[in-house]
Amino acid sequence: MKRIGFGKRVSWFALCFAATGLGGTASAAVDGAQAADAKVLRVLSVNGGAGARSPDAAIWKKAPVARVDLQAAFPGHSSIVGTPATGQLAAQAVRARDMLYMKLRWSDKTANTAVADTDRFLDRVAVQFPLNGEASTTPFMGDGVNAVNIWHWRADGRTENLFAKGFGTATPVVSQALTSAATRRGDAWEVVLARPLAAKQEEGAMLKGRKTMPIAFAVWDGDNQERDGLKAVTLEWWQLRF
Template sequence: VPGVVVPLSGQTITTPMHPNIAVKSVFVKAVTNGKDVGIRMDWGDQSKNDTTIGPQHFRDQAAIQFPVNTSGAPPFQCMGQSGGTVNLWRWNAEWQKDLGKDSAGIWDVDNEYPAIFWDYYYEEPAGGVTYLDRIGRSLGPFNTGIWSGNIMSDPEMRVGSVEDLNANGFSTLTTQAHQDVVGNGVWEHSGSLKGGCCNGPTWRVVYKRALTTSDPNDVQFKGGASVPVAFAVWDGQNVERDGMKGISTWFSLQIP
């Protein structure tokens, strides 16, 4: 499957911004079997950043963006606009690390810092920790993220390492109630990508979704259509997060 090199530049329209981004381009491929669409993003990354347990940690991430309404001119490329909602598929290296991680399903503080001394919460076993497999009554007071239904805190709300979202402008990013996108990411110590994107340590991330869904907040792919698509990458080692990221302009994804 042929691919294209997509150039990226720093987001410099709203704060927080980071003009000195680490990833300057991504190598993109797309395929379909008539039922699903698959998109692969490859980019060079000298370090694997897949945890945010410590305050000094920032995760590697990558996102694909589509307008929900694919007819006419696409909305503003940075998170859409009022009346121009976008559908984003955001892959998260930390969620990738969490997949298959013990019964709690998450890389937690005791994994990152194995020598840590744990206190314990009232009404839990001595030495116990408030988490999914051993929560006790202290879940609400001590783990407000899970208690409030935050997908960033609760791995049971996820279908994998990709989050399905919508936005219609800055500060409107919202997790969808129904998650339809799956994906997988692998960091390789060495790699050589066709098209001149990069050599050396490399992230390779694949996204997959059905061509059409019943969710009105999803982009829909129809045979013979051309769908606007844009890309973004965050390099955790370069302390990139939120609006501090590399972004592309709109490109066209042709569905055969």
């Protein structure tokens, strides 16, 4: 990979510059390159891939896996208190002709598939894209000017296509194109979200023709009373690289 090659060249220069006192600068360049590359989810492109809709499909054994670290979401409201339970999820992506499939896997010992009273909540997962395709959009659900598109899976079997312009503004947008499939494997959820790469502006983020796309992730553990803004998230954009 080109970035690995770049990293090796920088490391070689770092050794050469160490005696001149410039090694710290070269080392920082290495760290920066590695950090940038660490937040990349590489898409596997295939000709077929219809079976990728299933979490059990063989194609997922070939797709690169990105280990995504999660943190507590920014407390956008004073009522959001608590510590999310999920610290990491595994993300994969496959492009098959005009479709994008995303598989998300995370540990969750209890399957919470229904809401009851005021103390039982759903397990959920979501991916988020800036509608304008720009990483300058805030990853915290967008803002009043720059909206985000959220693909939201719920453990009760529902999948929602949402738009948001800041905290508390998530709004369902009609779309028959977004689908999902999920399974339990041991103490973990495995979910595949699928949608055509192309989308009308009023229906979702345009992915067709892009080489990269900012993407963010979120997980809710219903057994930990997580809902709304109490969730585990990425606090900055990753890059989905086609």
